[in-house]
Amino acid sequence: MAKTAHDDVMSRTAAMLPGFEAMQPQQVFAAYEKAAVQAQDLSRMWMTSMQRTVDSSWDLCMALGRTGNPGDAMQTYRQWMNERRDAMIADGRDMAQMMFKLYQIDMGPMLGGRDATSESANVSPMRSAAAGD
Numbered sequence: 001m002a003k004t005a006h007d008d009v010m011s012r013t014a015a016m017l018p019g020f021e022a023m024q025p026q027q028v029f030a031a032y033e034k035a036a037v038q039a040q041d042l043s044r045m046w047m048t049s050m051q052r053t054v055d056s057s058w059d060l061c062m063a064l065g066r067t068g069n070p071g072d073a074m075q076t077y078r079q080w081m082n083e084r085r086d087a088m089i090a091d092g093r094d095m096a097q098m099m100f101k102l103y104q105i106d107m108g109p110m111l112g113g114r115d116a117t118s119e120s121a122n123v124s125p126m127r128s129a130a131a132g133d
Helices: 005-016 025-066 070-102 124-132
Strands: none
Touching: 025 070
């Protein structure tokens, strides 16, 4: 039987990626779907953070307009800056956790139950650090 183009691509891919032939298509699609959902969540989180920043800026403008002297204006601005700093730190922490979740997709089912990290010497030290290893 003649070797098809598909067979040729599959054999070259298997040669480049140890364990490729054991990958299960359903698990690959499930992992991609999970990653896409997490990416949407991250994008939504980013947009929510930006909307809060814009709303807060308008609140500051209105509050500064109600102040009667430069001392009150400075106090209002200082309070706003402290609140924004705390909110940005919290948002950044939440987004970082979401990013770590995005990159910790379980590859085991795609590799027939084997651990993906044992298959590759190219595991990122950042990924290991993020996972707490």
